[in-house]
Amino acid sequence: MPTINDVARAAGVSPSTVSYVLSGRRPISAETRARVQAAIAELGFHPHAGARALASSKTNVLALVAPLRVDVNVPVIMQFATAVVTAARSYNHDVLLLTKDEGTAGLERVAHSTMVDALILMDLERDDLRIPALRRLKQPSVLIGLPADHTGIACVDLDFGAAAKAALTHLAGHGHQRIGLVGPSPAVYRRQTTYADRFLTGFLETSAELGLRTVTHPCEPGGEGVRACLAEIDAELPALTALVVHNEEALRPLLDLLQATGRRVPEDISIVAICPRDVAVSMPVNLTSIDIPAHEVGTLAVETAMRLLDGRRVEYTRLLEPSLVERDSCREISTSHR
Amino acid sequence: MPTINDVARAAGVSPSTVSYVLSGRRPISAETRARVQAAIAELGFHPHAGARALASSKTNVLALVAPLRVDVNVPVIMQFATAVVTAARSYNHDVLLLTKDEGTAGLERVAHSTMVDALILMDLERDDLRIPALRRLKQPSVLIGLPADHTGIACVDLDFGAAAKAALTHLAGHGHQRIGLVGPSPAVYRRQTTYADRFLTGFLETSAELGLRTVTHPCEPGGEGVRACLAEIDAELPALTALVVHNEEALRPLLDLLQATGRRVPEDISIVAICPRDVAVSMPVNLTSIDIPAHEVGTLAVETAMRLLDGRRVEYTRLLEPSLVERDSCREISTSHR
DNA sequence: TCGATTCGTCGAAGCGCTTCGACGATGCGG
DNA sequence: CCGCATCGTCGAAGCGCTTCGACGAATCGA
Missing domain, CATH: 1.10.260.40 (lambda repressor-like DNA-binding domains)
Known part of the structure; x- marks a missing residue:
């Protein structure tokens, strides 16, 4: 060499x-x-990268901390990762991949040993233990998510509260008054993953504002979980006319179940899903959905990190506007049915 | 610091x-x-990692080159990545994530600038252009896959040829004689991704050996692709009694389609799938399947890299034995039906 | 009891780059 | 026509670590 x-x-x-x-x-x-x-x-x-890093104290490497345990949301995580790597490359940076389960120790390891210039984390929990650790690092970090106390740390995410509002507003605008929410799995709520909370809060607030009759339920993965969830929703809110589904995994079995029990979408029941676009259009019925803009969010996270690195101003909380795309899963309810 | x-x-x-x-x-x-x-x-x-790398010419970082374009096989890729990162950590290494679409340039960049000690690549094509480039690097590399000319480069993968053989042998053992193969998407064949070829070859060979009547077909993604694929298979081989499915994405729509057209699994048609275990058991019918042992393969790839790094002997072609797990999607055909 | 080892530690060189201060050569304004 | 700023380049220091050779002290076999 x-x-x-x-x-x-x-x-x-x-x-x-x-x-x-x-x-x-x-x-x-x-x-x-x-x-x-x-x-x-x-x-x-x-x-030589090492020599450069030593002399200039810049590594041109970003850490990306991803929940690699294959539990949920695999495609979305993948999309985030893709976006982050691609964006990083466009700023002449590379990406070091860390798993969430190394926890605080992993962050400190790569930061203290000066392997990275900045960190990007996903799958944040409400009171994430990693946040205080991040504050102590000399490298800046950007969160994909919005934990409770994030003062001084840049956050980027879809505005899930607004997303819930958009979903309900859309349905209410089509005459729906009795609406169920099929939420993420209880595990997600238990971990207090921030998007679940924010969506639920937005849902409840908008429901109240609009005077809707709603009921919400987490939903275990798998056909059985979906069956149970829907049964409970049906029991608590008979004659509902629409469902908001904030659970990618549940979508497919839910549609199967509805079909098997003779409830047609959208004739008998309308659906708004919160999921990536390609998931929405790969279902038997093309779903009216609110996109999870993984690409934008990932790109924005990297951009924010770059601004932080060269000392430019950043918005510390950047929530992306949801956008609802109408497809074939919602129908207008005639007034007489209300 | x-x-x-x-x-x-x-x-x-x-x-x-x-x-x-x-x-x-x-x-x-x-x-x-x-x-x-x-x-x-x-x-x-x-x-300080950089100082260390400079003085010792070791970075303790592995490059992982993954096909991050969200086309196919997302969960499997994720599993590989998880395994690689976890295994790397157990050897006190970190993982730099590269996308396949940076191509040869990406490999050379990280290798020449001494950012990594070794490289692990996935999604290899038959005559992958990256192979000659890899040979020129001073860092060793390990492939997950088995391209045509891989002399001097370590390869690790499931033995897809043996997997095809195992699938057919299992079905033949249950009395099936007329068997269709639902293959990966044409795009995969077009790219000549190595596992597709190897599976197909094994399938045809075994079919001949056992004197079976078989027909094979690639399968476009999406419900429409599956419908078309199955139609062609049915046309070319009427009264088939079993299907081998080497296409994760197709599994779900295929089962839907069979059900919708009144063909029960396994009563009317038996199925053997090649897919990760959790996919096999998340279907309406628990599928008899041959696992894609992503975890083992990923771990083995890292292990091989480590052996290479400290100059120990390695097996340059390591194909893992497939293991077929019986579940509920195959039934014995009575002799009278043969 | 003595030379040869082994043990435990130190000092210095050097890995390959960036960056700061310096300096001659130009170009400019007044 | 002179002083000053700017341009283009160089030399040297230093980033934080590893590693090699050296060396006194302790240990050992004969």
Whole structure:
């Protein structure tokens, strides 16, 4: 592997000049620059990342902490990861992948040993223990999610409260008054994953505002869980006309179940789902849905990290507007039925 | 951030002694070691990764190149990634995540700039362009997959040929003679992803060996693709009694379709799936399946990388035995029906 | 009892880069 | 026409660690 010295010698300049050609931090004449670049190309020179990190205290690496346990939401997580890696590359950064289950220790390890310039975390819990740890790090971090006390830490996410509101408003606008919420699995609530809470709160508030009759229920994964959940919802709110589904996994079995029990979508029951677009359109009925904009959120998280790194101002809480896309799972209820 | 010098001063020893305590490469007396460790703990010292990499030419980082485009097989990819990260951590390594679509350039970038000690790639194609590039790197690499010419590069994967054989043998053993293969999507074949080829070849060979009547077909994703695929298979091989499904995405819609058209599993048609265990048991019928042992493969890949790194012998082609698990989707055909 | 080992520690060199201060050569305004 | 700023380049220091050779002290076999 050639070093910067080899390049310097080949180009007949000093190593520092090569460095300045590379970084552009000082003016270099066009001829010199050309000669240096030729030497770089010819020798196939690539600066040594470790040496660079040591000398400049910048690694050009971002940590991405993902919940890799294959429990829920696999496709969404994947989309976030993809977006983050892609965005990071566009800023000339790489991504170090950490699993959530290394917990606080993992964060401290990579931060203290200066392996990364910034951290991006997903799947935050309401009172996430990692937050205080993050505050102690010298590297900035960006959260995908919105834990309870996030003062001083940048957060990016879909506005799940607004999403709930949008879903209910849409349904109410179509004449629906009796609406059930099929929520995430109890495990998600138990962990107090922040989006679940925020969605539920938004749901209840809007329900009250609009004077709707609603009932909410978490939903265990699997066909059995869906059956149980729907049974309870039906029992507590007979003759409901619409369902909001905030649970990707439940979607498919739910539709199967409705079909098996002779309830047609949207003729007998309307549905608004909160899920990625491609999930919504891969169902037997194309679902009216509110997208989880993983790509935007991931990209925005990286962008925020970059701003933080070069000391620019950032919005510390950035909640993306939900957007509801009408497809084929909601119908207008005639007034007489209300 | 304290440095090794701070620790040395605090413990009243030289920096090199601290280093030897850390690495264990030279004997250090118990007292000195204790004093040094106390100092490390008290100061919260963490060695600087870049400095370490520079001095030792080891980064303790592995590159994982994953197909992050959300096309197919998301859960399996996720499982591989999880296994790789977890295994890497157990060897005190971290994982740098690269996307496949950076291609050769990405590999060269991280390798030449000495960001990683070794590379692990997944989703290899038959004549993958990255292979020659890998050969030129000074870092070793491990492939998850088995491209055509892999001389000198370690490969780890499920033995898909044997898997096909196991599936057919199982079905033949239950009296099935007319069997269809629902293959991966045409896109997968087009890319010549290695597992698809290997499975198909094994399927055809075994079919001939056992004197079976078989027909094979790729299967486009989505309900429509499945419908078309099944129609063609039915047309080419009427009265088939069993299906081998090597296509995770197709599984669900296929079962839906069979049910909708009144073909019961396993009464009217038997199924053997090649898919992760949890997919097999999350279907309406628990499927007899051959597991894709993502965890084992991922772990083995890391292990192989580690052996390569410290110069131990490795098996350059390691194909894991498939194991078929009987569940509820295959039934014995009485001889009279044959 | 003595030379040869082994043990435990130190000092210094060096890994490959960035960055700061310095300095001659230009270009400019007055 | 001179002083000053700017341009383009260089040399050297230093980032924090590992590792090699050296060396006194303790240990050992004969």
